[in-house]
Amino acid sequence: MAAKHARGSEVPATASVRESQEKSSKAVEVSGGAPSLLRRQSCRPSSRPAPSQAHAHTKPQALFSLKGLVATQKFSKALKERIALKIAMRNIPARKPIVIVNEQVPAGSAQPAEMFPCGLIHRMLQDFLSSRLEAMDYSAPSCGGLVKALSEEVKALVRTVCPDRYRLVCTVALGQLGPEGQQGYGGLVLASRSLWDPHIDTCVAHTYQSQEMFCTANVFAVYFE
């Protein structure tokens, strides 16, 4: 019956059915035969009654026919294919669905409803600094007030997109470059480190540089549970 299904055509002729039945029975017979023969062969080394007896078993008979073995293999292969087709047609999933967990939230960390948008803030800082400082020259008295104003403006800017419950610290450092001052960044280093929850707290920084001066804006966002 299985053979009929696999062929895909509904041939009601009994002759073909009988033929397949005969074939399957033959397969069973041969396969039934071969394992028994093989079994006898495998038994042999484990239990050696007496060498004379073993010799009596081995020499005169042909233990297995190669043709028979090959035929068994062919039939069993065909059977396997037919069974596989049957299963595939039943639509049983071959594997269990795998669940992929994208975000590994560490245990004990708070989970805010909305995370701080670092990329957006970085772009906003870039635009803000370049527009504000494009045509500015460095001069000690005026830049003192400028820096304070800049830091307040950055804070207001970030607050427009800042999610709830986040506290902000915005720092701005403005320094002089050029022949009188440092060569490039040679004379100045800015560093920061924080003790916080790295999953939810974050920092965004951007440096704007012109011929005469540089300006670094830092925004630290800390979540309040």
Next chain:
Amino acid sequence: MDEFQTGEETAFVVDEVSTIIKESVEGAIGGNAYQHSRVNQWTTNVVEQSLSQLSKLGKPFKYIVTCVIMQKNGAGLQTASSCFWDNTTDGSCTVRWGNKSMYCIVSVFGLAI
């Protein structure tokens, strides 16, 4: 929500923090002259030492420590910071330190948990 005692134990004490910072800076770059190749290491040491001493205080705070080391060569530097937080529980402290060849400015921001 638990009621915290707003006493000495859970407030941001500026004096205590500034003492810690001064000690960290002295320890990290105390008797050295400005050397461009070592500045990176110095800033790292200053912030790390400050942060470890602050965490040893055992207070319920999150800390942000920033450090600027600058060579004394006549150039100007301005810094400012603005914070959006709770004034009663959070605070900041800035320490300016200098020797013959360089300035070091360290800011600590403490935000209550």
